[in-house]
Amino acid sequence: MLVFILRRMLQALVVMLSVAFIAFMLFQYVGDPVNNLLGQDATEEQRSALRKDLGLDRAFPVQFARFVVNAAQGEFGISLRQGRKVSTLIAECLPATLELALVAAFIALVFGIPLGVYAALRRGRATAQLLMTGTLFGVSLPNFVIGILLIWIFAVELKWLPSFGRGEVVALGAWTSGLLTRDGLLHLVLPAVTLSAFQLTLIMRLVRAEMLEVLRTDYIRFARARGLTDRSVYFGHALKNTLVPVITITGLQLGSLIAFAIITEQVFQWPGMGLLFIQAVQFADIPVMAAYLCLISLIFVVINLGVDLLYFAVDPRLRVEGKAH
Amino acid sequence: MAADADPKPTLSASALRGFFDGDVWHSFRSSPMAVGAALVALVCMVCALLAELVAPHNPFDLATLELMDSLKPPAWLEGGERKFLLGTDGQGRDILSALMYGTRISLLVGVASVLLSIAIGVTLGLLAGFVGGRVDAFIMRVCDVMLSFPSILVALMISGVGRSLFPQAPDALAFVVLVLAIALTGWVQYARTVRGSTLVERHKEYVQAARVIGVGSLRIMRRHVLPNVLGPVLVLATIQVASAIITEATLSFLGVGVPVTSPSLGTLIRNGNDTLFSGEWWITAWPSLTLVLITLSVNLLGDWLRDALNPRLR
Numbered sequence: 001m002l003v004f005i006l007r008r009m010l011q012a013l014v015v016m017l018s019v020a021f022i023a024f025m026l027f028q029y030v031g032d033p034v035n036n037l038l039g040q041d042a043t044e045e046q047r048s049a050l051r052k053d054l055g056l057d058r059a060f061p062v063q064f065a066r067f068v069v070n071a072a073q074g075e076f077g078i079s080l081r082q083g084r085k086v087s088t089l090i091a092e093c094l095p096a097t098l099e100l101a102l103v104a105a106f107i108a109l110v111f112g113i114p115l116g117v118y119a120a121l122r123r124g125r126a127t128a129q130l131l132m133t134g135t136l137f138g139v140s141l142p143n144f145v146i147g148i149l150l151i152w153i154f155a156v157e158l159k160w161l162p163s164f165g166r167g168e169v170v171a172l173g174a175w176t177s178g179l180l181t182r183d184g185l186l187h188l189v190l191p192a193v194t195l196s197a198f199q200l201t202l203i204m205r206l207v208r209a210e211m212l213e214v215l216r217t218d219y220i221r222f223a224r225a226r227g228l229t230d231r232s233v234y235f236g237h238a239l240k241n242t243l244v245p246v247i248t249i250t251g252l253q254l255g256s257l258i259a260f261a262i263i264t265e266q267v268f269q270w271p272g273m274g275l276l277f278i279q280a281v282q283f284a285d286i287p288v289m290a291a292y293l294c295l296i297s298l299i300f301v302v303i304n305l306g307v308d309l310l311y312f313a314v315d316p317r318l319r320v321e322g323k324a325h
Numbered sequence: 326m327a328a329d330a331d332p333k334p335t336l337s338a339s340a341l342r343g344f345f346d347g348d349v350w351h352s353f354r355s356s357p358m359a360v361g362a363a364l365v366a367l368v369c370m371v372c373a374l375l376a377e378l379v380a381p382h383n384p385f386d387l388a389t390l391e392l393m394d395s396l397k398p399p400a401w402l403e404g405g406e407r408k409f410l411l412g413t414d415g416q417g418r419d420i421l422s423a424l425m426y427g428t429r430i431s432l433l434v435g436v437a438s439v440l441l442s443i444a445i446g447v448t449l450g451l452l453a454g455f456v457g458g459r460v461d462a463f464i465m466r467v468c469d470v471m472l473s474f475p476s477i478l479v480a481l482m483i484s485g486v487g488r489s490l491f492p493q494a495p496d497a498l499a500f501v502v503l504v505l506a507i508a509l510t511g512w513v514q515y516a517r518t519v520r521g522s523t524l525v526e527r528h529k530e531y532v533q534a535a536r537v538i539g540v541g542s543l544r545i546m547r548r549h550v551l552p553n554v555l556g557p558v559l560v561l562a563t564i565q566v567a568s569a570i571i572t573e574a575t576l577s578f579l580g581v582g583v584p585v586t587s588p589s590l591g592t593l594i595r596n597g598n599d600t601l602f603s604g605e606w607w608i609t610a611w612p613s614l615t616l617v618l619i620t621l622s623v624n625l626l627g628d629w630l631r632d633a634l635n636p637r638l639r
Binding site: 155278 | 601602
């Protein structure tokens with residue numbers, strides 16, 4: 001048990017260090033910080049003084065160690081494009097992305113589970129067949145095409161919903177929320193639906209498959225034999241057992257939602273981390289890129305580690321296997 | 326003896342006849358979905374590869390562009406011209422022609438990156454399965470890590486890093502970075518599949534026999550094991566072409582994909598997206614539709630191929 005956890009943690013640490021190394025190499029080989037700070041006409045003494053100040057004259061491992069220590073404290077320097085601290089920029093954009101991702105996950109669950117149950121119970125009927133064909137589109141349509149399609153229909157032709165930005169937001173301390181105003185909620189609809197489309201189809205297909213599996217088991221037949229109503233059999237007994245994998249997958253997919261938000265944010269000009277990153281890439285704004293690289297990797301590593309440990313806690317078989325090795 | 330004198334053509338002819346008489350061809354013909362998907366894919370491919378011959382205009386020939394022709398709607402709408410079947414964009418380029426040239430770039434990038442990821446993935450998978458031990462453990466750990474990140478994110482990172490490393494890169498290098506970015510996210514699937522089959526093949530008698538007569542490990546891997554593990558790779562490659570095309574389109578849409586001088590489908594969608602609000606829907610709708618058609622048909626073909634080649638499902 002302890003060995004397993006330690007090994008996983010070590011692996012996570014190695015991944016984070018390699019990502020940090022890539023980010024560090026970006027700083028090293030793209031652009032010269034001394035030139036950026038002093039400009040072209042600084043004298044050689046000024047340059048070497050600054051170089052010493054910044055620790056750029058030290059050995060390579062020492063510089064890397066300093067970078068890692070700074071990064072661990074959220075310190076990535078100053079954005080080359082906006083001239084502000086990277087940590088402030090990220091802190092400003094983080095609420096927008098997290099809200100978008102959480103609302104998208106919520107939509108995917110709230111619509112995906114009932115639709116999946118429906119498709120399983122009405123298997124073979126025309127409506128269920130239509131739903132399953134629909135999910136095929138949800139999987140094959142690229143995320144940004146769905147977004148453009150929704151903008152075209154609901155913003156350009158029907159003019160029902162806004163398609164640009166976050167709308168009116170309320171500041172709650174350091175956090176800004178668009179969930180509390182009507183305008184903010186309206187702005188959230190199209191991006192959240194776009195982002196949830198893929199996860200929704202995924203959850204729907206998963207629930208359908210699990211439901212079909214469970215409905216074949218003996219205890220369902222027994223529940224029917226006891227004369228329970230359809231409703232109680234389907235929702236009281238069957239659905240409960242399909243939800244364990246659904247919850248795991250949703251947890252794992254939360255990271256993907258944050259990653260895919262890059263695309264959705266670009267389509268809807270949503271002022272989140274993804275948009276910040278894409279603009280940083282286009283302007284070669286290294287500090288922002290490096291910070292995003294490290295942050296998103298951290299999110300993924302933490303989620304994966306959490307799910308692994310959760311599995312371990314939930315499934316006793318894994319513990320036995322771990323001992324055998 | 327007459328047949329022996331010229332064995333090669335007879336061999337390939339009989340192989341061809343075997344293919345047409347065989348199960349795979351039969352299953353193909355009896356699946357309308359597969360035939361339809363193959364037709365769509367074929368039409369797109371022919372149009373893309375023969376763009377110079379088929380396209381009504383050359384969108385890159387600046388001399389033939391006229392601003393008078395800009396933003397024309399499709400031919401059947403009011404204000405449309407028969408010359409421009411699907412309309413024109415803001416610079417007066419014919420959308421249909423731009424689509425053909427764009428599809429070619431999308432397909433080229435997609436196929437090139439899949440080939441590269443097959444090369445990387447099959448090599449590493451063979452090595453991991455055949456050598457085993459620490460090599461295997463290391464390669465599989467790397468695979469685990471790669472799989473825990475979504476492929477689009479990894480591609481975006483590599484392409485972003487590549488771009489900032491070579492900001493003034495010539496177009497050819499930009500393509501290399503792009504293909505590399507997509508290929509480096511796709512190889513994991515091949516490596517895992519090939520490793521799995523190699524683990525099975527490694528213990529079979531023909532491998533032991535080859536070893537007994539003194540064939541070297543490298544040669545056994547290349548000449549004996551490799552042909553036997555390529556089957557699943559073929560199915561995987563078909564589906565991966567679709568996802569590689571989507572990844573390329575997404576990167577180009579985000580502005581970190583192909584260079585602007587050679588627009589792919591994603592670039593066309595990005596360009597059209599800007600004019601969507603002024604009512605010119607056709608500039609972005611046609612490339613989007615083409616992209617969806619191509620990926621959908623390739624996916625359907627891949628699904629069919631997987632079922633057709635899997636004897637357990639027959």
